[in-house]
Amino acid sequence: MTAGQSKIDAQIDAFLASFLAGAPVPAGALRSEAIVARARYHGLQGLLAENPHFVEAAPVATRALFRDAAADAISDVLRHELLGEICSAFAAAGVDMVLLKGAALAYLVYEKPALRPRLDTDIIVAPEQKGAARDVLAQLGFAASPVHVPHYQTTFTLERSGIPFPVDLHWRAANSDFLAQLYTFETLRAGAQPVTRLHPRAVAPSDEMLLSFAITHLLFDRDYRAGMRFIWLVDLRAIAARMDRAAWERFILLQATIGGSGAAALALREAEARLGRFVPETAIERLGAASEGRLSRYLAASEFGRMRRDLLCRNRRQALTYLGGVLFPPRARLMEIYGPVPRWQAPLLYLHRAATGIVKAKRRSGR
Numbered sequence: 001m002t003a004g005q006s007k008i009d010a011q012i013d014a015f016l017a018s019f020l021a022g023a024p025v026p027a028g029a030l031r032s033e034a035i036v037a038r039a040r041y042h043g044l045q046g047l048l049a050e051n052p053h054f055v056e057a058a059p060v061a062t063r064a065l066f067r068d069a070a071a072d073a074i075s076d077v078l079r080h081e082l083l084g085e086i087c088s089a090f091a092a093a094g095v096d097m098v099l100l101k102g103a104a105l106a107y108l109v110y111e112k113p114a115l116r117p118r119l120d121t122d123i124i125v126a127p128e129q130k131g132a133a134r135d136v137l138a139q140l141g142f143a144a145s146p147v148h149v150p151h152y153q154t155t156f157t158l159e160r161s162g163i164p165f166p167v168d169l170h171w172r173a174a175n176s177d178f179l180a181q182l183y184t185f186e187t188l189r190a191g192a193q194p195v196t197r198l199h200p201r202a203v204a205p206s207d208e209m210l211l212s213f214a215i216t217h218l219l220f221d222r223d224y225r226a227g228m229r230f231i232w233l234v235d236l237r238a239i240a241a242r243m244d245r246a247a248w249e250r251f252i253l254l255q256a257t258i259g260g261s262g263a264a265a266l267a268l269r270e271a272e273a274r275l276g277r278f279v280p281e282t283a284i285e286r287l288g289a290a291s292e293g294r295l296s297r298y299l300a301a302s303e304f305g306r307m308r309r310d311l312l313c314r315n316r317r318q319a320l321t322y323l324g325g326v327l328f329p330p331r332a333r334l335m336e337i338y339g340p341v342p343r344w345q346a347p348l349l350y351l352h353r354a355a356t357g358i359v360k361a362k363r364r365s366g367r
Contacts, residue, residue: 009038015028020044020047021275046115046117072117073112086140089136093132099122100188107202109241120166120168122170123168123170214239216260218235251264252283252287
């Protein structure tokens with residue numbers, strides 16, 4: 001990305017954020033196509049298409065985003081029906097599951113689930129029930145995607161009315177070993193709340209756990225994208241709006257326990273810088289005053305630093321197996337990435353993959 005494009009993106013971001021913060025500014029010379037592209041990146045099509053101030057300020061962009069929002073609403077009707085079938089089937093099979101990420105947020109903290117766009121649905125089950133969960137999804141007609149690298153999830157996809165609906169089945173909350181040890185199925189299930197808008201048997205983590213997990217996901221995932229997505233900040237504000245004083249106390253205690261106080265303060269400050277104040281006055285101060293903990297250090301580390309910490313969570317055999325899968329994936333995986341290749345080219349592609357991976361990691365790490 002050029003410096004000129006970065007400047008334009010920053011201007012558009014400020015324009016979009018002004019509507020989220022309730023202090024709209026004029027579009028000026030910003031091009032409608034650029035506004036639409038940036039709004040889509042941030043996942044704001046539904047929220048902006050329903051914002052009367054945005055409609056007035058950017059009517060051309062609104063028409064494009066309205067079409068996006070309408071398509072999201074149609075997809076969400078089908079997704080809702082499908083998720084209801086999954087919840088019923090899991091309950092009948094005796095498999096406990098918890099909704100994660102966008103799926104949980106869409107039904108708990110947004111007025112309309114379609115206002116929280118999402119490409120897939122994340123659910124987690126206990127590790128000992130992953131086999132039963134896979135069987136349930138297969139019986140419903142979902143097809144599993146091949147997994148070539150050691151992961152703690154499998155993606156299943158089912159097509160309805162020509163629209164693919166991926167479901168990420170997790171038995172650990174993250175592929176990062178460090179994060180998976182902090183956010184176990186048991187901790188996410190403890191204090192879980194019903195999601196009756198979706199299904200009588202659907203549950204999601206407590207509000208304080210939702211906020212903690214959303215912050216961790218935000219700080220971890222933004223390094224693999226072209227920066228922060230505003231919908232993640234809106235998520236934080238929407239969750240916070242549901243929390244009373246007791247919930248905030250539990251959240252602050254949770255951050256102290258998992259060593260995430262500093263990271264939580266950072267994320268909440270960034271959200272308030274864009275969206276305005278929404279966190280109780282003393283909460284960020286208390287979080288920021290806490291000593292830096294293990295989760296905050298992990299999230300602040302470079303990609304290599306995080307990988308090293310993840311490997312330390314494994315025994316030697318597991319670490320070597322993981323590194324082998326990452327550095328030297330099966331030829332089938334190479335063909336998915338590069339297309340059909342002769343066997344003699346495989347060693348060259350492994351070297352190319354390793355070299356480009358190191359360059360990308362250093363760029364993301366700011367080195």
